[in-house]
Amino acid sequence: MKQPSVLLLPGWQNSGPGHWQSEWERLHGDLRVQQHDWMRPLRGDWSARLEEVVADTQAPVLLAAHSLGCILVAWWAAHTRHADKVAGALLVAPGDVERPDLSAQIRGWAPVARRPLPFPSVVVGSQDDPYCSPERARALAEDWGARFVDLGRRGHINAESGLGEWTEGRALLLSLTNKD
Known part of the structure; x- marks a missing residue:
């Protein structure tokens, strides 16, 4: 199998x-x-851009999403014609855009697409993420048919979390291509 594009x-x-x-x-x-x-994200625009990039990228593709990028993957997967090109998705610290404070800042992204994703996926959540409770992250993983990984107390799993090159996350992403 060809090495996946990330x-x-x-x-x-x-x-x-x-x-x-x-x-x-x-x-x-x-x-x-x-x-x-990046400052005023429009779901339709972001989804169209992802569709364009996936269509133009040779399969297989791995998606590595963070925060609103996770919500984008769920929305895109529900509408794309190119899901078969995706070998898997790592969905890190999904933002809870249905929460009133976030939906007021990031308009037009709620409700979250809740269909099972048509490719293997892992949701990584944190016990102290200010943008998504661990219970909500687990519920999204369940809705999307994804495995859930609890990273402990790592905030929003971003630069402030001090992960550096985050080799554990990279291993999770690459594990999605292993066919047992």
Whole structure:
């Protein structure tokens, strides 16, 4: 099997220096899916951009999403014609866009798509994520048919979490391509 291409899907406001996605881009040459507007994300625009990039990328593809990027994957997967190109998805610290405080800041993303994802996936959550309770992250994993990994107390699993290149996360992502 051909080595998968990894597409990085940052959340709202993109992933800055020190974020594990930025580290993976630097270390492994992963492709960050660039969105038109990181500050005012439009679900339709972000989904169309992901559709375009997946369509233009040779299979297999692995998706490595953070925060709003996880919600994007669920929405995109419910509508795409290219799900067969995706070998798996790592969904890290999904943002709970149905929470009143977040839905007011990030309009048009609720409700969250709840269909099982058509590819293997892992949701990684944190016990002290300010944007999604551990119970909510587990419920999303269940709805999406994903395995859930509790990372302990690591905040929003971003640059402030001090993960560096996050080799544990990389191993989780690559494990999605192992066919037992």
